[in-house]
Amino acid sequence: MKAFTLSPIAATLMAASFLPGAYAQENTPGSPDSAEQEAEQILILGSRRPGRSVVQSNVPVDLIDEETLGAGGFNDISRQLQNVVPSFNFYQPSLVDGTEHIKPASLRGLAPDQTLVLLNGRRFHSSALLNLNGSTGRGSVSVDLNAIPSAAIKRIEILRDGAAAQYGSDAIAGVINIITKDAAEGGMVSVSGGSYFTELDGVPELLGIQVDDQGNIIPNENGSNRVTGVYGDDIHRNDGENINLAANFGLAIGDDGFVNFTGEIANANRTNRGGYDDGDTYPRNADGTFDERELSVDRNRFNFGAPDSESYTLLANAGYYLDNNVQLYSTLSFQDKESISGAFFREAADEGFFIQNIYPDGFTPQIRAEIQDWSVLTGIKGSTENWDYNASVVTGSNEVDYTTFNTANPTFLQQTPTSFYGGQLANQQTTVNFDASRFLDIDTLFSPLSFAIGAEYRLDEFEISAGDEAAYTNIQATGDNGEPVFDENGNPVYQSDRLFAQGALYFSDAAEVDEDRHSYAFYVDLDADITQRWNVTLAGRYEDYSDFGSTSNGKIATRYTFSDSFSVRSSVSTGFRAPSLQQQFYTSVSTNFINGEALEIGTISATSPAAMALGGSQLEAEESTNVSVGFTWTVIDNLTITADAYRIDIDDRIVLSETLGNDADEAAVVQQVFSENNIEGVGAVRFFINGVNSRTEGVDVVANYSIDDVASGILNLSVGANYNETDVSGVVASAGPSDLFAPETLFARRERARLENAAPGLKQMPQQTGRAKIYR
Incomplete structure (x- = not known):
């Protein structure tokens, strides 16, 4: 017999149907009794209608003040949010090279780069780092939230809903807006x-x-x-x-x-x-x-x-x-x-290193990342007789320099250096925005129509600079006659079978990149009270990129207020995420341990000749469809319960391919491609693909109870939970023009398991804070 399952959205609708509604005391959200509370809850996210508050939002928005953030005892934004927001996850992996230094965070179980981060309402740049190794968020480029000092934060707004139609690329899972003190x-x-x-x-x-x-x-x-x-x-x-x-x-x-x-x-x-x-x-x-x-x-x-x-x-x-x-x-x-992490321990017993005199007890390579992150936002805003306007320019940069020490390049034998500069990753983003909004009186509407339009221009730049040549130099062995040695197939024989600096992050001359792209967007928002109880918001956005083309997206969100204590809300939207320049052009070699054996893994551009031969192609944008439905219920004074269910379908999701060549059945084919493209010293290779379609379903439930006049402040008790499940609904990766590999080879069981199990299935968050408020 087929098992019956109830989707989170259906479950939330059924729960809402049994909740009290029309018989509750009726006060409009703007009544005098609630004016003082609403004055503290004005939002920037979710709608461009001026003066929108939390209780009037058609989509779930968390408003978290500085006292609540600091109540958990952490000093960085990422762990503060992990402590108070059920749908937010901050991952802390180890032995994953660069990802240890800029760690990923995400909303609703999606990838770190599927959440948009704003600083004071404007797009904040992403890091230069590409998460490559076996951690959650593998293949993504995340924003370093901890580049913003937590002591500067006045409040944080988190929009837990698809918002690419309003804010552009990356906002598939939602938006985090960090408001600083003024x-x-x-x-x-x-x-x-x-x-x-x-x-x-x-x-x-x-x-x-x-x-x-x-x-x-x-x-x-x-x-x-x-x-x-x-x-x-x-x-x-x-x-x-x-x-x-x-x-x-x-x-x-x-x-x-x-x-x-x-x-x-x-x-x-x-x-x-x-x-x-x-x-x-x-x-x-x-x-x-x-x-x-x-x-x-x-x-x-x-x-x-x-x-x-x-x-x-x-x-x-x-x-x-x-x-x-x-x-x-x-x-x-x-x-x-500056951050220093360790690689795997190398044993002195390993004869392949030939460096026991340098490290007689073995050695653990150490990776130092020196990170500089800066951002400059300037703007002007004001009002004319009919319009409110806001124009701004923001430029942000993230640079990561790598040095590996306590290491060796065995091909130099006893003459090896023990420290290597690995090179630099640099990412810079410049965004120009202009927004304008006004109210229009429409006779058929209960309240004036809020009308907002805007335009945006963005320039993305990404660079890889090479490090010390000695880090990736291979010295060919010589015979007794001093001549270079070749094997029976005519391939050079090196002084060591362990090539490159051990445990190092480095970039060769061939990996150097200097790429940029630009995009422009136009968008419109409409927000209206159709009746005294029913509000509808519409948003549309057109965006054009210089590399992959254009995309159009829309959103409709609505809220019906049965009474001052109970409302139902829902939204449907389409969205997108543009492939990052890192995903398109990143090239490097690193040492990975597969089945206990060290293997040099090459990450190559998806459009390089070698990748194209193995199934790579020009990356396209991810496309998403978001559906959510929920309710807010004030059970008694100071006790509020919110529940929001969601389903997020993502097509052509960008993922890192399986590592091709470490399997015996693939090795001959991959090595043939390497030979045809003059790739040396690499045992296996991987690249980015529009590989899969996925579906994420879940539900957020939060209950807040506040007690006034406790120790001259407010005691806020909060219990929250997030249920989340992601499934790969289809593998769509192309096998490439040479048809060497089936899609299941490019994206197989290991990568599928990593994507589907990235976030916890259930996250519960009881918390108690004094002199603090958190609104949802």
Whole structure:
């Protein structure tokens, strides 16, 4: 018998049908009883209608103030939001190279680059980093939320609904708008610190190594290359010591302006959640027994946790009022950050390295990322007799420089350098906006029609600069006669079969990129009360990109207010996400461990000859359809429940292909392509594809109860939950003109599982905060 399943949207509709409605006391949202509360809840997101409040929103919007953000004890935006927003997930992977330094975050279980981030209502640039290794968000380019100091935040608005028709590319899952402080006086200074006290449940302490009666180390029954340990209780660790110093203050500029400054210094030591390494460290003795140094070597050498980091962050927000109700405004942000993470441990027993004299006890390469992030927003806004207008220019940049130390390039043998500059990633974005809105009196409508139009121009630029040539140099072996050595097939033989700097992030001359693109958009918003209880919002957007072409998208959202205590809301929209320049042009080589073996993996442009031969093609935009339905219910005074179900269908989703060439059946085909395209030293390859269609379904439920006059403030109790499920509904990747691989080979079980299991299926969030408010 076929099982019956109830979709989140259907379940929410059924729940709404049993809730109280018309018999509740009727007060319009703008009545005097609610005026004071609404004054604190004015939104920028969701509608361009001036003065729209949370309770009047047709789509779910979270408004989170600074007290609520800080109540969880964290000093960075990402973990603060993780603590208070059920549908927000901040991932903290380890051993994933660059992703450890700029970590991804997402809404509603979608990719990090499917959420748009705004700073003071304007688009904030993404990072230069492309998430490549085996973490959630693999293949995406995320915004570094932590480049904005949390002490500068006045509030955060999160629109949990598809909004590409209103705000453009990336807003498939929703929009996060960070509003910074604008006080002209006062301020604060805070110092905080801490560390982690952790028990690794089920991971025992290694107390020693077992030996037999002759004093020889006993091999592990699970592998002859491992020792047999003597273990105690579970590991207890105290690490991750951190300190944060933040200051904020406001200054008046005459009688008509302000400037608000925030500075933040943060330092954190690394954490380690890895167990002890019981693998052999040194070459075996002539009789096959373990080297006696195995008894005393440090086995706590496998780094798995947060990196060492130090950052200096500044933000200034300013405004000045001219005559005729015109305001000049500007926001500047800057962050300088250094972060150090570890790669896999390399054993001295591995004869392939030939560098035991340099690292007699083995070595763990260390990757240092030096990150500079800055943004400058300037604009002017004001009103004429009939129109409100807002014009702005924002330019933002993110640069990441990599250096790998405590490493070696084995092809240099004993003459290898031990530190390599890997090169730089740089991403810059400039956006020009003009918005205008007004009210139009329409006799058939209950209230004036809010009419908004706007235009946007955006320039994206992406660069890869090469690092030290020694990091990717291969030295050919020579014979006794001093001549280069070739194998029987005429291929060069190198001094080591382990090419390139070990554990390094680096870019060669061939990987250098300097690409840009531009786009322009036109959009329109309409917002009207059809009757006293029924509101409808319409939005449309046309956008044209210089690389993949144009797209048009629309949205309709509506809300029906049965009473002052109960409303039903729903929306339907289409959206898109443009492929990032990183996804189109990123090229690099890195060392990955597959089935325990080190393999040099090449990431190549989707339109390179090699990728085209293996199934690559010009990337197109992702296209989405969002449907949501929900309700808001004030059960009693100060107790509000909201529930919103959603379904998000994404076609032509951009994903990173499977790694082609590490499978024996693929190796011959891939190596033939490498040979035809002069690709050397790479064992396998991957590239981006419009690979799959997906469907994400879920429901957000939040209950808030506030108690006034508690310790001269407000006690806010909140319980929230997010249920979310993503399924790959179809694999659509083309096998390419050569038809070498089937779609199932380009996107197979491993990548499918990573996409479908990226976010937790159920996330629950009880919380209690004092002197704080969170509105939904």
